[in-house]
Amino acid sequence: MSAQPESVTTPARSWFDSEDAPGRRDLETCIHCGLCLTACPTYRELKIEPDSPRGRLYLMRGLNEGRIAPSDPLVEHLDNCLGCRACETVCPAGVPYGRLLEETRGQLDRRRATRETPMRALGRWTLRHVVPRRERMHVIADLLRLGQWSPIAALMRSDWARRLLPPFAIQGFAMTPPLEPRDARSLERVAPRLPAGARMEATEAALVFLPAGTAKTRVWFFTSCVMEVMFPRVNHEAVRLLVLAGCRVEVPRAQTCCGALHAHAGLRREARVLARTNVAAFADAGYDFVVHDSAGCGATLRECGHLLDDGPDAERAARFAAITRDLSQVLAAVGLPDAPASLRSPRDPSRPLRVAYHDPCHLAHGQGVRAEPRALLRRLPGADVVDLANADWCCGSAGVYNLTHPVMADAQLEKKLDTVERAAPDVVVASNPGCLLHMRRGAAARGLDVRMAHIAEVLGEAYPAPEMARAPAR
Ligand code: SF4
Ligand code: SF4
Incomplete structure (x- = not known):
């Protein structure tokens, strides 16, 4: 045979x-x-x-x-x-x-099955050598801040720059929000704005924020490297709101980047190293939640049980993943006091603030969080929460996708902005830095008179601290 x-x-x-x-x-x-x-x-x-x-x-x-x-x-x-x-x-x-x-x-x-391009090599280098190092992220932010100085900014917007620089550099610069000086980025800036009776303690290992009276719950706060340099005031508001709700908030200094961009780009080994560092930084069993205010980071933190499931950290990683929550979930569960301020439309202060909620993909699809942010917004005095059609459709930001695939990213952005234009809100709320940066750039290019804000900013305005009452962020 x-x-x-x-x-x-x-x-x-x-x-x-x-x-x-x-x-x-x-x-x-x-x-x-x-x-x-x-x-x-x-x-x-x-x-x-x-x-x-x-x-x-x-x-x-x-x-x-x-x-x-x-x-x-x-x-x-x-x-x-x-x-x-x-x-x-x-x-x-x-x-x-x-x-x-x-x-x-x-x-x-x-295994190098992808064709190497200068963009890919630069991206990989940045993810390996800059993003996981907090100090280097701050140096980059300092340099970008220098670049936002008006003569350089004008140069970056010129035809000359458009001809000489790669498109991703022009787009990245256009998306970067006005950056704060370094000392204003520090979470220690929250201390004077805490509610009466609350206080901050700084130790070698952590910043600790204690509410007035007995804490209802003990939470860790994950600062997120991008939030820390690009949206430090959002982090400040998130911590202030948690303290206002009665949480004892501890911010371990040993925490690092969540590794989301690394994992999405295929740098799984690097993502695993970062996950291990975070699992060790948040190892104390005496805490109820790890709170994040960035949807993309949160989805990756909640996946870290899978990233480390075959090693010695598996058990700790599974617990860490299981107690990780979005800010809105913890505020909704612990409960904020009644808000003292009524939100008003900036177009006509006699009218309520018209608020539309955009579901960041990694919050809605990645973590199943949809109800809590809407419920928190609906409870705010003076907030008129309106529906955004296809609120959970991607805006096109997707990490650095809007830099690597600008055509597809902009196609999604235009659809998102069409729905925003139809709903005509004063503010669109999105709790993810990528969505905020991408949608802000798109709205400005289209000439839409709408503000894109993180939920912590809008909630914080209903519980004004002295500086906020003077100058709400826009
Ligand atoms: S929806 Fe159906 S086709 Fe799509 S991934 Fe799930 S099982 Fe497969
Ligand atoms: S782009 Fe399509 S395939 Fe990719 S995650 Fe989104 S829905 Fe799934």
Whole structure:
């Protein structure tokens, strides 16, 4: 009897190696129903299967089963994905798409299956050598602040700069909010603005904020490297609101970047190192929650149980992930006192403030948080909360996607701004730095008279501290 052909007897070898590979069972969970197609922004735009969640899963499965090898088109279809995880929300089979995508990108990047470009190399270098180092992030912010000095800013907006600099540099500069001087970024600035009877203690290991009277709960605060340098006042307001709600808030100095951008870019080893550092920094079992005010960071912190599930930190990481919460969840659970100030429209102070809520993908799809922010806003005196159509559609920001894929990112942004224009709010609330930066740039370019704000800013205005009463941020 002749031997069977090798292709029949020998299963094809997976292209994935054994380090941190997408799980076969997870890949096979997809039942190909297609319910995710219309939820996917890239499929809605491009209308081709490989740019849908189902198509991308098919490509990952092909790699896993050894039927296909990485190629430029394959990498491009995976790179086109915004990582918004809208597909997970609608998937009846519970496919963990976000994790599978990150694991696949991790393999492609580590084994150099992606074509190297100067942009990719620069991005990787920045993620490895700048983002995880708090001091370096502050130096970059200092330099950018210098660049916001008007003669340099005018130069950056000139045709000359547009001709000489790569588009991502021009767009990145245009998106950067006015930066605070270094000392104004420090969380210690919260101390004089705490409610009566509350106080701050600074130790070598942490900043601790104690409420007036007995604390209702003990929470840790995750500062987030981007929030710390770009939106320090949001962090200040988040801590002040937690103290106002009766929380004892501890901010460990040993915490580091969440690793979200690393994980999305395929730098899984680096993301794991950062997760380990954070798990060690927040190791004390005496705390009820780890609170974050950045949706993208929070989603990654809540995934760190999976990142570290095969090592010695697995148990601590699982607990850390389990107690991580968005600011809105903790404020809603602990309860804020009744707000003393009534919010008014800046267009006509005799009218309430018209507020629309945009769901950041990594809050709505990544963490299932939708109700609490809306409930908190509805409770504010003088707030008229209006619906934004397709509030949980991605705005196109998606980490650094708006810099790497500006055309697709802007297509999503325009759709988002259409809905904003129809709802005509005074303020759009979004609790994610990327959404705020991206939507602010888009709204300014379109000439929309609307403010984009973090929920902590809007809540904080209803509980004014002396400086805020004088000059609300805009
Ligand atoms: S994460 Fe978003 S862009 Fe990517 S496949 Fe899912 S729905 Fe589409
Ligand atoms: S909705 Fe889920 S199961 Fe259905 S095709 Fe999409 S990923 Fe697969």
